[in-house]
Amino acid sequence: TALRVSAVAEADKTAAINKSGTSSVPATTKDIENKLRYLFGRNEVSTPNDAYQGTAWSVRERLIDAFNKTHEHWKKEDPKFIYYLSAEFLMGRSLTNTVFNLGLQGDYATALKELGQKMEQVAEAERDAALGNGGLGRLAACFLDSMATLDLPGWGYGIRYKYGMFKQALKDGYQQELPDIWLTSGNPWEVRRDDVRHMVGFGGRVERRREAGGREVAVWTPAEQVIAQAYDNPIPGYSTPTTSNLRLWDALPLSEFDLAAFNAGDYDRAMLARERAEAISAVLYPNDSTPEGKELRLKQQYFFVCASLQDVLSRFKATHGSARWDLLPSKAVFQLNDTHPTIAVAELMRLLVDVEGLEWDEAWGITTKCLNYTNHTVMPEALEKWPVKVMAKMLPRHMEIIEVINEGWTQWLSAHLASELPAPEERAKRIAAMSIIHENPWNKEEMLVNMAYLAVVGSSAVNGVAAIHSNIVKDEIFNDFYKIFPSKFQNKTNGVTPRRWLAWCNPELADLITQQLGSDAWINDTEQLTALRTHASDPAFQQRWAAVKSAKKERLAGLIKRVWGEEVNTAALFDIQIKRIHEYKRQYLNVLSIIWRYKQLKRMSPQQRLQAVPRVCVIGGKAASAYDMAKRIIRLVTAVGSVINADPDTRDYLRLYFLPDYNVSLAETIIPAAELSQHISTAGTEASGTSNMKFALNGCLIIGTWDGANIEIAEETGVENVFVFGVRAEDINGLRKERKNFKTDPRWDEIMRDIEGGMFGDKEYFKPLVDSVNNMKVGNDWFLLANDFAAYLDAQQQVDECYRDQAEWLRRSIMYTAGSGKFSSDRTIRQYAEDIWHVGPCRPPPAAGGQQ
Ligand code: F58
Helix, strand or coil, rough: CCCCCCCHHHHHCCCCCCCCCCCCCHHHHHHHHHEEEHHHHHCCCHHHHHHHHHHHHHHHHHHHHHHHHHHHHHHCCCEEEEEECCCCEECCCCCHHHHHHHHCHHHHHHHHHHHHCHHHHHHHHCCCCEEECCHHHHHHHHHHHHHCCEEEEEEEEEEEEEECCEEEEEEECEEEEEEEEECCCCCCCCEEEEEEEEEECCCEEEEEEEECCCCEEEEEEEEEEEEEEEEEEEEECCCCEEEEEEEEEEEEEECCCHHHHCCCCHHHHHHHHHHHHHHHHEEECCCCHHHHHHHHHHHHHHHHHHHHHHHHHHHHHHHHHHCCCHHHHHHHHHHHCCCCCCCHHHHHHHHHHHHCCCCCHHHHHHHHHHHEEECCCHHHHHCCEEEEEHHHHHHHHHHHHHHHHHHHHHHHHHCCCCCCCCCHHHCCCHHHHHHCEEEECCCEEEEEEEHHHHHHHHHEEEEEECHHHHHHHHHHHCHHHHHHHHHHEEECCCCCCCHHHHHHHHHHHHHHHHHHHCHHHHHHCHHHHHHHHCCCCCCHHHHHHHHHHHHHHHHHHHEEEEEEEECCCCCCCEEEEEECCCHHHHHHHHHHHHHEEEEEEEECCHHHHHCCCCCEEEECCEEECHHHHHHHHHHHHHHHHHHHHHCCCCCCCCEECCCCCCEEEEHHHHHHCEEEEEECCCCCCCCCCCHHHHHCCCEEEEECCCCHHHHHHHHCHHHCCEEEEECCHHHHHHHHHHHHHHHHHHHHHHHHHHHHHHHCCCHHHHHHHHHHHHHCCCCCCCHHHHHHHHHHHHHHHHHHHHHCCCHHHHHHHHHHCCHHHHHHHHHHHHHHHHHHCCCCCCCCCCCCCCCC
């Protein structure tokens, strides 16, 4: 490929010489200026934000050309398509990724330089598109990058939230949530499709009518209808002309505004329909909110699923007519990203049976062939269950359909289980346990629709996201289903895009790798990174490797300085834990070990301290707005940080900073600078983790439990290179029952007394935190912090010892990058394409004069 990794200096040399040998820089510079002039009315590029707007709107045109060519080609070829249905896409910024994926970095870096701007700073003027909570949403974004890069015809479908993930600020050390108003200055990365709109209904009633031929049909008359308006977000593949699509839906009212109500003086009512409609695509919901919030979430789910399915079916009909629905499974496959889009099972049935007039059994055959479901969590509270009452009110026809599906399913089960469970009571018990509609175990009056069971019954394939997690899916969460349909269950270990997460966010390391390997082909064939293993112990290579890490640490130190106003020692070990704040992820355990480190340093003489390995600890992540315990954990981090960072005895040896508003772009700065990263969930609780892969790719060592993808990373990197500690998943259930006999470590007891005694202030506020882990009775310390505490401190000791031996540390660092080949989302997507989707590449011809 003619594409280069990055480095502005490199780009300068080759920049701007297009295929005909003439420079295209003057044209690019002019174009940036023109965009700013005619779209924003500004005559001069004077700030990075001006430069960003001009550049982004200029790049957009190249992107749309590629997008249109790809879609013309796909329309002509009519290949089978993948539709990735996800309530979340955590895209982050687009400028750098688009410019680099399209191979335009030479032109734009030089043009910006001529305008007195730096590409890197210009890129920072972009707002993050944070339409997701965490790993699940970011995974969807990585998958889109890989699908396009692999030339797989595939679209993402989701919601165009007006307000994305909240912005997190700190106020006196407590989390504060502020709205994320990301669309204020327009969005150059989307195209509004005024010709693509679908109606979505809610509520109302269902009637039966007899058609001319005698067939009884259900007629749903919704009480409320909204318009789903399409916005397309082109997704450029890397090193290919393929530019695919993320189609997001915005909710609009049927009529602009109720003029009759307005004329009658009822101004509030005049606006009501608009407000109700717009509320649907207004905000990305956190998992736990009020009942009203929850209802709105179901509304969002149905809204985007209904619009997306209508969209796909209308295109199918335009090509194949309405008599060949049997062909649908060979033209379309849908991936349900967790249970959030599971209403698709009922909606596809409704569209095929009620709207298209298919017989139930034929429609069911098509539906189950087209759908597949990915599970991302073992946490019972995250497996969605909707009260039948709520579902029946909001989606009456879907509730009926789910009842019919469940009837068929339980009848089938009854027959299937007849020989295995001949006793009627036993059989009834098993059937009740597998029923899609079941009692709420906490409230016998209430019936629930189990969306995960609906997804399992309605799908061809069900997958977990790392080997250990897929085993838990088979052996625990859906074990009854697995026993009946063993071949339905698969593993697809997650991956991350090596473009954003190494090549573009760490160009210095990428250049070093490219030089060492003699080509940049590793960017879309990460298995080639394995060749770095042979250089892991080479002192000259290690020195160059270390120099890149140092430069990245300087950059992070600059960020800490901007946020906290304090200088940190860049020779210290940079120790990072960034992810959503959750009890199972155990940021609390990390803080406890930092407190222990602090206490040890305090006890040392100044001479002894000189021997200590200095550390800068960074913790970042958002707590769901209603997750009280997580918010207390954040406060503990900031409270401990302010004591430690201010202590003149220890501040040269230990620092702790909470970096607010963790998001995709912050991760792009932090990860390249990290030397140690923490992935310390209780074994068996983290489905996979994906930041562990990003850190490993950037040569960062891992301290972690035997959980999620940590296990596979350890296998690839060499388990001896990873600081593994803690109890194993298979022992968790037993340990949870043995709380009473558990003897806590004296160091643990001491720290608990310190927190309770007010060493970090806020005694009362921290009490529930101490209580949650400290009374050794069944149910307390659910995530077994006390059990893992001593082993964790030992592992931290090993970290220090290893860091003292820089040659060994660097060897390991190189081994992590070398072992990362497996964790490219290209590999993951290839496996989905082969084992689940049965979709192959379809590459458009190269653009005339283009690089690819
Ligand atoms: C994450 N789930 C898993 N859920 O926790 C992580 O182990 C895995 O690597 C990742 O998915 C990708 O497979 C996750 O991010 C959410 O954010 C939910 C979104 C909806 C509300 C509840 C949280």
